[in-house]
């Protein structure tokens with residue numbers, strides 16, 4: 329299967345780095361990409377596949393071939409909305425969104441988003457909104473994104489009518505069980521630090 333990912337954001341990766349990414353993805357996603365036999369049932373159901381430069385099976389194929397930089401440099405990595413359709417269709421029960429999440433975490437930690445840095449900015453702001461309020465605070469997300477992406481007035485023509493009609497809130501609304509959400513973020517941070525320590529240890533060996 330020919331894989332033609334976005335070459336501009338797709339620098340060659342050293343072999344040791346490739347192994348590091350593949351080990352990270354396997355460990356943190358809990359998925360074994362070797363099980364995928366490229367039947368493409370996942371792609372047939374994916375609502376975003378027509379917009380992706382790498383289809384879901386091609387993303388997995390890049391990992392099978394030991395070329396994670398193809399997946400990391402793809403638009404597809406940042407277009408997946410985690411809808412789980414591919415998971416329900418896969419005869420091998422491969423959880424592709426978990427693989428996507430692991431690749432995004434790695435890209436975030438290693439500033440590997442390249443041409444997709446604006447999407448990464450959106451991704452970070454989205455997670456921060458969930459951490460602080462337990463839900464999406466659209467106006468804060470939009471303001472933060474416009475500021476950091478230097479598109480100050482982007483989408484303001486949509487935001488103002490939505491505010492007026494009460495479709496989005498001017499101030500953040502916190503959920504009641506915010507402690508539970510914060511607990512998830514704290515556990516994720518603990519895992520991230522443990523991962524950092526383990527990677528530093530592997531680098532010394």
Ligand code: SF4
Pocket residue numbers: 363364365366367368369370371384385388417418419420421422424
């Ligand atoms: S449905 Fe599963 S086995 Fe088939 S290509 Fe997709 S990930 Fe691979």
Ligand code: SF4
Pocket residue numbers: 370373374375376377384407408409410411412413414415424425
């Ligand atoms: S989770 Fe991502 S890859 Fe899977 S079907 Fe949904 S958008 Fe497509």
